[in-house]
Amino acid sequence: EAGVAQSPRYKIIEKRQSVAFWCNPISGHATLYWYQQILGQGPKLLIQFQNNGVVDDSQLPKDRFSAERLKGVDSTLKIQPAKLEDSAVYLCASSHLTDKYFGAGTRLSVL
Amino acid sequence: SQQGEEDPQALSIQEGENATMNCSYKTSINNLQWYRQNSGRGLVHLILIRSNEREKHSGRLRVTLDTSKKSSSLLITASRAADTASYFCATDSLYNTDKLIFGTGTRLQVFP
Numbered sequence: 734e735a736g737v738a739q740s741p742r743y744k745i746i747e748k749r750q751s752v753a754f755w756c757n758p759i760s761g762h763a764t765l766y767w768y769q770q771i772l773g774q775g776p777k778l779l780i781q782f783q784n785n786g787v788v789d790d791s792q793l794p795k796d797r798f799s800a801e802r803l804k805g806v807d808s809t810l811k812i813q814p815a816k817l818e819d820s821a822v823y824l825c826a827s828s829h830l831t832d833k834y835f836g837a838g839t840r841l842s843v844l
Numbered sequence: 845s846q847q848g849e850e851d852p853q854a855l856s857i858q859e860g861e862n863a864t865m866n867c868s869y870k871t872s873i874n875n876l877q878w879y880r881q882n883s884g885r886g887l888v889h890l891i892l893i894r895s896n897e898r899e900k901h902s903g904r905l906r907v908t909l910d911t912s913k914k915s916s917s918l919l920i921t922a923s924r925a926a927d928t929a930s931y932f933c934a935t936d937s938l939y940n941t942d943k944l945i946f947g948t949g950t951r952l953q954v955f956p
Contacts, residue, residue, distance in 0.1 A: 737886070764942060775932050775946030776887070789943055824886060828942070831875075835886030 735759065737836035739825050745842045751813040754839045758806070758827030762834075764788075767800055767810050768824040770838070776824055782808065815843045850933060850947040858955050863920040865950040867933030868913075874941050876909055878918050881930045881949070890918075890931075925956045 738757040746752050758765050763784050768776035779798065780790040785805040793800070797816070802808040812819055822838040851866045869876070875894050879887040893900045893909045893916070900907045906919040920927055930951045934944040 773948075775934075775949050777946070778943060781942060789940065826886075831892070831941070833889060833944070835888070837884070837886045840884075 737825055737827055737834050739823075739836035739839055741839055742837065743840050743842075745844065746815055747844050748817055749814040751811065752815055752841060753809050753811045754823050754825075754841075756808045756810070756825030756836060758808075758825070759829070759834055762827035762829045763805070764828045765802055765808050766826040766828070766833070767808070768826065768835075770822045770824055772821070779810070812841075815841075817843050819843050850931075850950045852950060853948070854951045854953070856953040856955065857923055859923060859925055861923055861954075863923050863927070863952055863954070865918045865931050865952070867916045867918070867947050869916075869933070869935045869945075869947070870914065871935075872938050873911075873935045874938060875936050876907075876916050877934045877944065878905075878907060878916075879932045879934060879946075881932065883929075887932065920952075923952075923954045925954050928952060928954045 740755050765782045767779045769779050770776040779793045780800045781788040782802045785802050798812055800810045820843045822840050824835055824838045826833045826835045849868050857863055875892050877892045878890045880890055881887045891902045891905055891907050893907050895911055904921045909916045930949045932949045933947045
């Protein structure tokens with residue numbers, strides 16, 4: 734079974750630039766999550782999708798972050814404009830019932 | 845915000861020794877889970893313990909849960925160099941069992 738795919742693995746941008754991350758969940762997983770993991774901390778949930786609908790985006794900084802899952806399969810997370818404090822690993826996860834599977838993440842460095 | 849605080853933040857042991865990590869959390873839960881994260885990789889689910897369980901075993905892993913103290917511990921017995929990783933506890937909420945809130949993690953180093 735293929736795992737959760739994320740791209741790119743690494744991204745370096747300057748502050749105020751835009752960036753987008755892509756996630757392809759495990760086939761058949763209806764629920765998709767984006768987490769932000771700042772160095773030295775545990776992951777923090779940014780947004781949770783059930784199919785193509787948003788279940789929870791209470792911790793998503795909506796002034797600069799956006800996410801979509803238009804066809805209920807893959808998803809993109811965008812930051813526009815990026816700030817220095819957005820430097821982190823962005824993890825995508827998908828789940829079927831209670832089991833969650835995480836991708837390797839995208840490491841973002843904002844200079 | 846982080847739900848859990850983990851203790852210790854870092855732990856170094858020799859192969860064959862046992863490693864114990866502790867997690868404290870703040871609000872009532874349905875389940876508590878432990879995850880492992882190797883450097884530069886995603887998280888891997890290790891074990892889930894329900895709020896009505898006190899202890900659970902899986903291979904070399906033993907998890908305890910004390911809901912009265914809002915705390916959990918993860919014991920890895922007979923550690924191996926391959927166990928070197930960061931370990932996170934994660935709790936859900938009574939209102940959304942899908943929403944995991946992670947602790948700050950324990951970085952475990954096992955020396956051969």
